[in-house]
Amino acid sequence: MTRKYLLSDAQLPERWYNILADLPEPLGPFMSPRTLEPLTPPDLTPIFPMAIIQQEMSAERWIEIPDRVRDIYRIWRPTPLHRAERFEKALDTPARIFFKYEGTSPAGSHKPNTAVAQAYYNAEEGVKRLTTETGAGQWGSALAFAGTFFDIDVMVYMVNISYRQKPYRRALMETWGATVVPSPSNRTEFGKSLLSADPESPGSLGIAISEAVEDAATRDDTHYSLGSVVNHVLLHQTVIGLEAKQQMEMADAYPDVVIGCVGGGSNFSGLAYPFMADRLAGRSKTRFIAAEPAACPTLTRGLFAYDFGDTAGMGPVVPMYTLGHSFVPDPIHAGGLRYHGDAPSLCLLVKHGHVEPRAYLQNECFAEAVRFARTEGFIPAPEPAHAIRAVVEEAIAAREAGEPRTILFNLSGHGSFDLGAYDAYFAGKLEDVALPQARLDAALRELPKVAHTAGTR
Numbered sequence: 001m002t003r004k005y006l007l008s009d010a011q012l013p014e015r016w017y018n019i020l021a022d023l024p025e026p027l028g029p030f031m032s033p034r035t036l037e038p039l040t041p042p043d044l045t046p047i048f049p050m051a052i053i054q055q056e057m058s059a060e061r062w063i064e065i066p067d068r069v070r071d072i073y074r075i076w077r078p079t080p081l082h083r084a085e086r087f088e089k090a091l092d093t094p095a096r097i098f099f100k101y102e103g104t105s106p107a108g109s110h111k112p113n114t115a116v117a118q119a120y121y122n123a124e125e126g127v128k129r130l131t132t133e134t135g136a137g138q139w140g141s142a143l144a145f146a147g148t149f150f151d152i153d154v155m156v157y158m159v160n161i162s163y164r165q166k167p168y169r170r171a172l173m174e175t176w177g178a179t180v181v182p183s184p185s186n187r188t189e190f191g192k193s194l195l196s197a198d199p200e201s202p203g204s205l206g207i208a209i210s211e212a213v214e215d216a217a218t219r220d221d222t223h224y225s226l227g228s229v230v231n232h233v234l235l236h237q238t239v240i241g242l243e244a245k246q247q248m249e250m251a252d253a254y255p256d257v258v259i260g261c262v263g264g265g266s267n268f269s270g271l272a273y274p275f276m277a278d279r280l281a282g283r284s285k286t287r288f289i290a291a292e293p294a295a296c297p298t299l300t301r302g303l304f305a306y307d308f309g310d311t312a313g314m315g316p317v318v319p320m321y322t323l324g325h326s327f328v329p330d331p332i333h334a335g336g337l338r339y340h341g342d343a344p345s346l347c348l349l350v351k352h353g354h355v356e357p358r359a360y361l362q363n364e365c366f367a368e369a370v371r372f373a374r375t376e377g378f379i380p381a382p383e384p385a386h387a388i389r390a391v392v393e394e395a396i397a398a399r400e401a402g403e404p405r406t407i408l409f410n411l412s413g414h415g416s417f418d419l420g421a422y423d424a425y426f427a428g429k430l431e432d433v434a435l436p437q438a439r440l441d442a443a444l445r446e447l448p449k450v451a452h453t454a455g456t457r
Helices: 003-009 050-057 067-073 085-091 112-124 138-150 160-165 167-175 189-197 205-217 231-237 239-250 266-280 344-351 362-376 382-401 419-426 437-444
Strands: 015-017 062-064 081-083 096-101 129-134 153-159 179-183 222-224 257-261 287-293 303-308 317-322 356-360 406-411
Touching: 015 231, 015 239, 015 266, 050 112, 050 231, 067 112, 081 239, 085 096, 085 362, 085 382, 096 239, 112 129, 112 138, 112 231, 129 138, 129 205, 138 153, 138 167, 153 160, 153 167, 153 205, 160 167, 160 179, 167 179, 179 205, 189 205, 205 222, 231 239, 231 266, 231 344, 239 266, 239 406, 257 266, 257 382, 266 287, 266 344, 266 406, 287 344, 287 382, 317 344, 356 362, 356 382, 362 382, 362 419, 382 406
Parallel strands: 096 406, 129 153, 129 222, 153 179, 257 287, 257 406, 287 356
Antiparallel strands: 015 062, 081 096, 303 317
């Protein structure tokens, strides 16, 4: 197998796959943050274009990708599928390990798959400015990149700890013309209130979302753009899995296990959902593993309930596994995985046993990322390092059972902007942080009181 073979024969998908058509039960309705009653499309028009709202609520299984979006996708798509044979040898495993590499995009991760689509739909409605949040900087970079194609100004609220840890991500966004500020900031009323209480706040994705939503809601020329969690984002990311299905067929293989890291759910779902469609239809018995940080263990220790998607309670109230919207995770280096909730569709699949969540400490993840880099050459971002940790567990299990196993995972982005984290790992300065139960209990006490039942674990 060669990279050229897999790239030249794979076809860029013409449609996105919408898993809402195939879920084991309907999602609970999204609720208004003001009334805690079900949202209607007009409720969302101040921050989203109508095409995005329609996709968010659509039950159509296939949604066509606009030609202009596909033209921009062609800059880096299809992305390559690799067989990690040297990694397999290092692990002494009979398993075959494949990885889909999304680090070939100009922004260095999978995030432009939805950034380009969202910028396109906003431009079609005449929107000239977008606000957003970013944790590790990958999403902010992607939206800044996408904005250049549609003459859209991009305002990024970057989680403060990541703003400090990852200055070159900020420089990348600014190179593409975005304005980037640390969150919490003094540009919004919510940010000012938090800084008044804690001038050294590390920030969180929930806080940054609140600032970006407040900014967009108070300006007529601005919409808000979200990088994960919601249905339309996961929909756009399915180009990853649709390509991977073609490429796995070329390799005469089909995964027994599909693995991805999870913060909000976009890269995991982008790879997994086209394969999950086969499982839900009874055509496969593939297992799905979602790897998350022990410092922010949403799927492994959270409660399945209705909660706000942001800290200030400005955005929709959705059914999901949550640690509580007021929860502020410890400042681990996997900034893209520091979110208190997860995508409702993914959470429903976890609830029904179709996805197995696992939580890991950051040192064990970096150890496997280093082993992967020293065998395969690719330096993983801290986020997919969690997926690699799960891959190693599955590879060792295959060795101990003496059985072949085909493993597919998403290397969702490169770590070239994260070498400070690797430097800290080599210096022994990375702390292993597990969430104390008392902090979790305190955050969960602040969940909104919604009459509609989301379910329980």
